[in-house]
Amino acid sequence: MTNENMILRVTDVAVHYGGVKAVDGVSFDLRQGEIRGLIGPNGAGKSTVIDAISGRHGLTRGTVRLAGQDITRCSVIDRRRRGLARSFQRTSIFPNMTVSAQIGLAAHKVGAEAPEQDARRVMDQLDLSGEADATAGSLGYGQQRRLDLALALVGRPIVLLLDEPMAGLSPQESADLASHLLKLTGDWGVSILLVEHDTDTLFSISNSVTVFELGRVIASGRPEEVRIEPRVREAYLGSAA
Ligand SMILES: Nc1ncnc2c1ncn2[C@@H]1O[C@H](COP(=O)(O)OP(=O)(O)OP(=O)(O)O)[C@@H](O)[C@H]1O
Ligand SMILES: [Mg+2]
Known part of the structure; x- marks a missing residue:
């Protein structure tokens, strides 16, 4: 190698x-x-x-x-x-914001080229599309962990x-x-x-x-x-x- x-x-x-x-x-x-x-x-x-x-x-x-x-x-x-991206576990989650808004915001923050599109791509990949309009605080623990991961995955790391x-x-x-x-x-x-x-x-x-x-x-x-x-x-x- x-x-x-x-x-x-x-x-x-x-x-x-x-x-x-x-x-x-x-x-x-x-x-x-x-x-x-x-x-x-x-x-x-x-x-x-x-x-x-x-x-x-x-x-x-x-x-x-x-x-x-x-x-x-x-x-x-x-x-x-x-x-180079890292996950921040639950500390990164705003409980009252929807899943899609939160991932979209993260995509904006890292300077992703097409933030909304990037957010959708990440939600699809992590099977979070069904939860797009749910608030982060209403997610089960396993889904919250996937949301943490989604926030790290915007911007194509x-x-x-x-x-x-x-x-x-x-x-x-x-x-x-x-x-x-x-x-x-x-x-x-x-x-x-x-x-x-x-x-x-x-x-x-x-x-x-x-x-x-x-x-x-x-x-x-x-x-x-x-x-x-x-x-x-x-x-x-x-x-x-
Ligand atoms: N800010 C700090 N100031 C002083 N010592 C620290 C600091 N952060 C970590 N340490 C010390 O550094 C060492 C390594 O800690 P670290 O948190 O990296 O271990 P870890 O392998 O992640 O452990 P764990 O499995 O418990 O998460 C420990 O002795 C810890 O007490
Ligand atoms: Mg540790």
């Missing part, structure tokens, strides 16, 4: 908070149309890495490249316009960063969201970095998995390889894995 196929390259990234090395020299790549799962115990640095890639906080060292370009010093909004999108969902709702994520990679060629504690779902849809412990990568590879690594089983998955 040549470097050009790597849509996202994270190289030697470190984020230190004073003496706390939240992330300390992490590297991984994301190929076009791939899902890479990130797992690890609480406090391992997964969210910090997502925040660092999305530009929410600066790096102590390291580089982030998107589609061949160094974006390490770009602002959050600049990264978003270049095609090329990479999605998702931090625990399945938290709080029932097994059925998780499976449904997982199948939408897989469909996005196939239909639109979107690449996804997925942090998720539901390891069964994560392993079932990821092309590759990276395991964090104490701010470092302890294993990385195809799901079936990573799953059987003794260090991974010890640190995170438990003997039942």
Whole structure:
């Protein structure tokens, strides 16, 4: 695989908070149309890495490249316009606004070329068209999570960063969201970095998995390889894995 196929390259990234090395020299790549799962115990640095890639906080060292370009010093909004999107979970939802208005507004905000058309395309893709005129607050939890995802998908992003999108969902709702994520990679060629504690779902849809412990990568590879690594089983998955 040549470097050009790597849509996202994270190289030697470190984020230190004073003496706390939240992330300390992490590297991984994301190929076009791939899902890479990130797992690890609480406090391992997964969210910090997502925040660092999305530009929410600066790096102590390291580089982030998107589609061949160094974006390490770009602002959050600049990264978003270049095609790097993340979901914000429920905090982004205005309960009294309709689903279509909210997605349309998000499309305007990211500077999508035809915002209304873009919003419709995203609603169709995520099976939200039937809820277009419903208020966000009236949606079920699983549908709200799809709305979160829809807000990240306007403006045709090329990479999605998702931090625990399945938290709080029932097994059925998780499976449904997982199948939408897989469909996005196939239909639109979107690449996804997925942090998720539901390891069964994560392993079932990821092309590759990276395991964090104490701010470092302890294993990385195809799901079936990573799953059987003794260090991974010890640190995170438990003997039942
Ligand atoms: N703003 C901050 N200031 C100081 N330390 C922080 C800050 N944010 C995170 N940390 C620390 O950085 C480390 C990594 O935290 P992070 O939230 O990235 O872990 P995580 O892998 O996402 O955990 P979880 O699975 O619980 O979500 C932890 O030790 C945490 O206490
Ligand atoms: Mg986290």
